Amino acid sequence: MSDAAKQLIGTAMTSASVPKPFAAYAPSNIALSKYWGKRDHARNLPLNSSLSISLADWGSHTQVSPSDDGQDHVTLGGKELALDTPFAAKALRFADLFRTHAASAPLRIDTNNTIPTAAGLASSASGFAALTRAICGCFGLTETLSEAQMSLIARLGSGSATRSFWHGFVRWDKGTREDGADSFAHPLDLNWPEFRIAILPVDVGPKSQSSRDGMNHTVVTSPLFNSWPDQAEADCAAIESAIKEQDFETLGPLVEANALAMHATMQAARPALTYLTSESWTLLERLWRARQDGLRAFATMDAGANIKLIFLKQAATDVMEIFPQAQMIDPFSKP
Amino acid sequence: MSDAAKQLIGTAMTSASVPKPFAAYAPSNIALSKYWGKRDHARNLPLNSSLSISLADWGSHTQVSPSDDGQDHVTLGGKELALDTPFAAKALRFADLFRTHAASAPLRIDTNNTIPTAAGLASSASGFAALTRAICGCFGLTETLSEAQMSLIARLGSGSATRSFWHGFVRWDKGTREDGADSFAHPLDLNWPEFRIAILPVDVGPKSQSSRDGMNHTVVTSPLFNSWPDQAEADCAAIESAIKEQDFETLGPLVEANALAMHATMQAARPALTYLTSESWTLLERLWRARQDGLRAFATMDAGANIKLIFLKQAATDVMEIFPQAQMIDPFSKP
Structure with missing residues (x-):
């Protein structure tokens, strides 16, 4: 072909x-x-x-x-x-x-x-x-x-x-x-100068499975995976809309839910694939408690234990106070 | 009706x-x-x-x-x-x-x-x-x-x-x-005198959502839930067979995978429903490490943070050593 x-x-x-x-x-x-x-x-x-x-x-x-x-x-x-x-x-x-x-x-x-x-x-x-x-x-x-x-x-x-x-x-x-x-x-060709990212590094001991292998294992063995592609496509469209409208209150929960759903497909794989460690969950719990107290920051996680936060400039001070280890990125201050 | x-x-x-x-x-x-x-x-x-x-x-x-x-x-x-x-x-x-x-x-x-x-x-x-x-x-x-x-x-x-x-x-x-x-x-009308259970209690602060509410929230909002009922039915049949054959090596991984898949459906709910806390994951990680070292015990988790282990009598001493907080149950020593 x-x-x-x-x-x-x-x-x-x-x-x-x-x-x-x-x-x-x-x-x-x-x-x-x-x-x-x-x-x-x-x-x-x-x-x-x-x-x-x-x-x-x-x-x-x-x-x-x-x-x-x-x-x-x-x-x-x-x-x-x-x-x-x-x-x-x-x-x-x-x-x-x-x-x-x-x-x-x-x-x-x-x-x-x-x-x-x-x-x-x-x-x-x-x-x-x-x-x-x-x-x-x-x-x-x-x-x-x-x-x-x-x-x-x-x-x-x-x-x-x-x-x-x-x-x-x-x-x-x-x-x-x-x-x-x-x-x-x-x-997408739009600027959102207030948009910020922070990386919360999480130590992992032995190297976790590559995303290539993890993806394949999930597709082949996870009974929940077959619901993922349609949901991911719908999320992608909704996330694109929220970005175009610079609607952070819609964007944040969608981004976090999309990441958790992806990790859920892995957790249901057989055997389970868990890139998130107990330390990752500790950070998520701290985030969720802070959100109940008013912090507007949301998490996303990839094929590793790190937690990444998205938030707007006005939350940056609070994020750094709650997560002193955070590595902050200002994606629209071009190098 | x-x-x-x-x-x-x-x-x-x-x-x-x-x-x-x-x-x-x-x-x-x-x-x-x-x-x-x-x-x-x-x-x-x-x-x-x-x-x-x-x-x-x-x-x-x-x-x-x-x-x-x-x-x-x-x-x-x-x-x-x-x-x-x-x-x-x-x-x-x-x-x-x-x-x-x-x-x-x-x-x-x-x-x-x-x-x-x-x-x-x-x-x-x-x-x-x-x-x-x-x-x-x-x-x-x-x-x-x-x-x-x-x-x-x-x-x-x-x-x-x-x-x-x-x-x-x-x-x-x-x-x-x-x-x-x-x-x-x-x-099922069978005895398996070597079968053991241990409860690993996990402290949770505020009361978590009732299983009734959690179930409903998952069914209504989790994009991964629609794959669950068929898989759960298949798991139930496979678990019944493994019990009837007293085949613990088949039973254990199935029980753990079934529980993780159920929790995965909740984690994908919107907003996410996470009965398992970082402390639950710490216990699971300890279990998985012990299993790599040869322990034959598997976990199951319900609408709460506790971890429950299943194992056979011969693993009981090791389980108690690795999890001193374990509350052990011998389900076939009838009261």
Whole structure:
């Protein structure tokens, strides 16, 4: 079956220029309406649309350059990686999508993530978005390919990377086509300067299951999953409306309910998949008590133990007082 | 619409004798396959069958006698209650189902629960079962009505009371009839002397939502609930099979998965319904770690924060070491 992303790359690469160094940046993002479950594993095609907020200057800086010694090189945070480490192998496998069309082009891929380690956020979304931009730049394709097209291509690396090509609110339409031609993201193109995010880091001991594996386990074994895709699609539409109306009192409860429903589908998987730990629940209980006392902040949680809060500027002081460990992000103060 | 329980009472009461004091006992029970969701609120008709283990000498002793001063009296634990307290009002409303057929018969209802307060278990199951037995005895109906018929009648007081008429494993068939004539319990009639239960009490501050309200909120608002009834019915059948084969390694994971799925339906309700607290999750995490180290014990949780464990006799020492607060029950050492 044809793949829209590979076709795009193939067409674009017919006009590729000689590789030259190109540096790109992509912000990380947090889904306010979650992506959970795939309809196609090879293409990372989702069962439902999702909507995220980008994390401004928390993201990935990636430079792709022609290698000067005929060998591929991958560095992360300034450190050269063996090519069979998971990070290097994934980056090069993604680069190979372009290189099947170019004369064998050894590359150097240098990545620096600016996400604080303590925040414990995955960097695959910003990583694959920045890598896509940088490879396209390296081969001289930034005029040929639009950001929407790059979003579609980045999907092959990581589903959530589709949403990391823009700042602010971004929606990834699930699409319906088998080849994935209509499954990419677009920005909502609105400013909400008062909108804030805080990350509440939660220590987890052993590495939890990857979101890729967790998603699959849930889809295959959770008796409650079959109700999720329709609800997630409805939530995504309602969350988009609330954002467009800047109606935080509608948005907050929807975002929290959507995240809890996603985690409920996992909790019902067999065996249960519990990314949230007792410490996560302690933080949620503190949030809910504070909300009874008037705090206007709501939680969202991904495939990990961290709690992320959304709130408006006027609640920032209270949030910091109740959660001194919070790492605050102002998503509309562009870097 | 006719009600099978009321019809049974009506027919039986035509042969009622003069009220005389009658004392009855009923054990509490813990569902291993959960009841969550009603198809008929007035009749407490469930959307799915359920299966429980009775708690031996943890239960309710109730005596019903003719009152000697022409007034109703209700005592609980030896203390006389005002007739408008919730406990007294519920007991008398239930007694009224019988008294519509008798000459106005003022009654004295004395209840003593033997469930340790620290165990934090609800007593409505054993309470309504013991009350049903005692009222039937008071009116001389114990020969007229079978235990299955009393189970059907007790359903009008509390759904889970249907399962408290026997020791050991008991199954409540959901039934399909509108009048509830086929919705009552029967014992599995097998001994499993090694089977053990432990209650791990969890402190909760303010009273959590009643299971009646919680159930309704979940059915009405949880987008994941519609997948529950079929799964619960399948779980109930699988759990019954595992019990009949005394196959603990099949039973344990099924019981735990069934409970987590029920709680997942609540967590997805809008707003979320979370009977489990961070302390509950701490206990579950401790259990899961112990299981990785070889402990064969599994958890089940109801409309409250407590964790209940099931295991076999040979794991009892380890359970007590890992959970020193555990209150152990030996359900087949009949009182």
